[in-house]
Amino acid sequence: MTGLCWLTARGQRTSLLRIPVKQAKHFSGSSRHSDYADTLPNLKIGAHTRVLFQGFTGRQATANVKESLAWGTKIVGGVKPGVEGEHLGLPVFPSVKAAQERAKPDASAIYVPGNQTAKAIEEAIDAEIPLVVAVAEHVPLHDILRIHSILKTQSKTRLIGANCPGIISAIGKCRIGFQPLPCFAPGNIGIVAKSGTLSYETVASTTRAGLGQSLCISMGGDPLAGTNFVDALKIFEEDPDTQGIILVGEIGGTAEIDAAEWIQDYCRRTAEPKPIMALVGGRQAPPGRIMGHAGAWTAPGEPGPEEKYKALERAGAVMVNHPEKFGEGMKTLLDRSRTPGSSSSFRNQKRGLHTMRRVAVENRQPSIQKLQARTLYVKQFQALEMLKKKGVSVNGGAQSVSDLFFCLTIDRTSLSPTLIASSSAGFEPSSSARLPFVYTTEKFDAGNPLIAAAAAQLQLPESSHAKLAELVQTLWQIYKEKEAFTLEVRASYASETLEVRGARFGFDDAAFRSSGRQEDVHRLRNVAEEVPEEVEAEKDGIVYVKLEGEGSIGTLVNGAGLAMNTVDALSIHGGHCANFLDTGGKATSETVKSSFRIITSDPRVKAIFVNIFGGLTRCDMIAEGIILAFQDLNMSVPVVVRLRGTNEESGQKMIAESGLPLHAFDSFEDAAKKVISLARGM
Incomplete structure (x- = not known):
């Protein structure tokens, strides 16, 4: 079998390369001509859709099933491995295969932890469930790479997610x-x-x-x-x-x-x-x-x-x-x-x-110091040591105009790993070839078309193919063995010798967080060198990023996308944010309290903007948590609160009537103007 690989050079997709790969696992009902795109119609759900739950008897799934049933969703039962019975008046099946045979579901909702999600998805693919929805976060990246290599071999199951x-x-x-x-x-x-x-x-x-x-x-x-x-x-x-x-x-x-x-x-x-x-x-x-x-x-x-x-x-x-x-x-x-x-x-x-207002955004080029911020990036000497142990020639040194740059990372369009070969440190598309390949690839040798394409992009002679293949093969071994998400190296080629001059390696933190894998890599992290507030926030499940500059507005938001957009929108209105803070999908009184404590530790903060969308957590509960946290911490910094979602009017009323320097708003525009004026001391 052969795998298909896009060659993108100078910013254009130009041709397909055929890379020999190991036979991927095929599932029942699939064929040599199976196409994942054939599963698109499975997305058109409706009143007809029969829904199965994997992880059916768990606490979150149980609550979700009750709500969805009351709303009108047609749920036909769920799966608990090796168990048959009844839950919420619905049948419990011992396997997805048994559920498929007896209940004929059109879709499966996967409610299992991140470390079990890939196995659950694979079971649903094997049973040819038309639509699979995976909600868990912290699913290890390499687990999902393997799942996508399976999905591409069949035309029965469509995946939404994960996370x-x-x-x-x-x-x-x-x-x-x-x-x-x-x-x-x-x-x-x-x-x-x-x-x-x-x-x-x-x-x-x-x-x-x-x-x-x-x-x-x-x-x-x-x-x-x-x-x-x-x-x-x-x-x-x-x-x-x-x-x-x-x-x-x-x-x-x-x-x-x-x-x-x-x-x-x-x-x-x-x-x-x-x-x-x-x-x-x-x-x-x-x-x-x-x-x-x-x-x-x-x-x-x-x-x-x-x-x-x-x-x-x-x-x-x-x-x-x-x-x-x-x-x-x-x-x-x-x-x-x-x-x-x-x-x-x-x-x-x-x-x-x-x-619809157009706003110019500053074009900021990343420096290597800023790019080191991910928690599981290791230091350069540690990355070079990994290469040395694999027998790679390493000779660290300053960057020169003749240096070559390689990156083994993921391609989000082809849903596979990819090799980027470039003559520029920034991997600009005009000077790079992006070469995706299938996850089941085992070995790169001098005759591999991907190696030839990388050498052609860098204008290397054919005699370089063997050394280049050795480097790529080593990077691929480290990538899979240590569950990396990006491996970058800077190298030089002279006298038919390829030497690595610098390296930057990043590893998947989900593999450790949810599955306990790669502990040796995780131990390389030195939190003493990281931003103390960011480390402290992490202990409470909060993602906090301290922003540079004259930021005077602290932000507290539930959800990463909403938190990013909050910083964007406040900046557009003329505000200067001191931080990005995501409490996670559910804001509780404890996470709000911890967030306030971290935000107010920054002396730049003159006002705080709380932007919460109450979904599964009600706005009145969030408002109560904000009031209690404000009182417990004896806060003096003024806080603007925008609550939307479930029970939003009750929550806004509680904030407005609290007697504290809390200001409740429904409109983002009005809330933004208020917090900006407070931060300016107006």
Whole structure:
């Protein structure tokens, strides 16, 4: 069998390379001509969809099943390995195979921890379940790489996730995931998003505008998504229930660029295209940092957030800076297209929304110091020592103009590992070849087409192929053995000798966090050299990133995407943020208290902005936690609180009537103006 590999040189996809690979595992019902793209129709869920739960009897799954049943979702039972019986009045099956044979499910919701998720997905693929939704975070990267190598060999099962809130049909009352149901209303807007909390804000905005939703699909926050933006856009294009489309992107990967290319083609070939709006979160994110989501980081050669924003705008999407604007913006677009005597073409309407503000974002180039921020990046001498132990020639030294650069990382479009060969340290597309290959590859030798392509890109002679193959093979061994997510080396080639001059290695923290693997690599971390506040926040499950500059506004947000967008939007309004802080999907009184303590330890902070979307956690409970934390810590810094979501009016009232220097708002614009004025001492 052969694997297919894109060669991207000078920013253009040019040809397919055939790389010999080990036979991938095939599942029953698949064939030599199986195509994962054939599973796209499985995304169109609705009232007809029969849903199975894996991890059925667990606490989270039990609560979710109760809510989903009450809402109208057709749940046919669940799986508990080796057990048969009943739970919540529904059958418990001993295996997914047994459930498939007896209950005929159309979809499976996987509610197991991250370290068990890959095994559960594989069992569902083996049983040919049409749609699999994996909600867990901290799924090891290499587990998902293996799953994608399996998915590509079959045409029965479609994956959504992992690390996502799932998929929901508001029209068909079918929820497969943990989305907050009170925000949803049947309607005509299709939504696809990377971020859970940003998607909830988007849903709430369209509900307030009286539009409602047809189908909402989450890509999820992991770097390797089973379903991407283009997949969702194809479904929305053909869906008669969908009249308008909203896309919510963020930093990391190329999914937004791929979506822009699709939108451009769609507008060109369609007489009256459906209006499309979009947002890109993380435009103010520090380069090289991972912003909460496992996938919210930019790999070498990937586009930055501003490039994504401009690509979507050029393609025809109407861009907004905050999801609060989606509802009225989409309503305006739809109303104009229906007005007699006006042009019904979306192409002629896309520039007509004066509320959509374009803001230039500073183009910041990452320095190597900033890029070292991920917790499982090891020091250069440690990376070089790993190479020496594998027999690689190492001779550290200063960078020169003749140096060559290699990176073994992931390709988020092909959902596979990729080798990048470049003549530039920044891996700019114009000077790089991006060479994806299948995860089941075992050996690279001098005759491998990937080696030849890398050598051609770097203008190396054929005599270099053997040495180059040895280096790539060693990097691949370290990559798999130690579960790396990126391995970069700087090398020189002279007199038929290839020497490594520098290295930068990063490893998957989920492999250790959820599965206890790679403890030896994790021990290389030296927290004493990291930002103390960031280390302290990590102990409480909080992601805190201290931002450079004159930041005077502390931010406290639940959800990585929403936290990134909060910093973006405050900056657009003229504010200066001191930090990014993600409490996680559920904000509790304890996480709020810990967050306040960390934020106020920064003497720059003059005011705090709390932006919480109450989904599974109610806004009144969050408000109570904020009030208690404020009192317990004897805080004097003024706090602006914006609460949206479940029981938002009750929560806002509690804040307003607390008698504390807390200011409650519903509108983001009003809240932003208030916190900026407080930070300025006005």
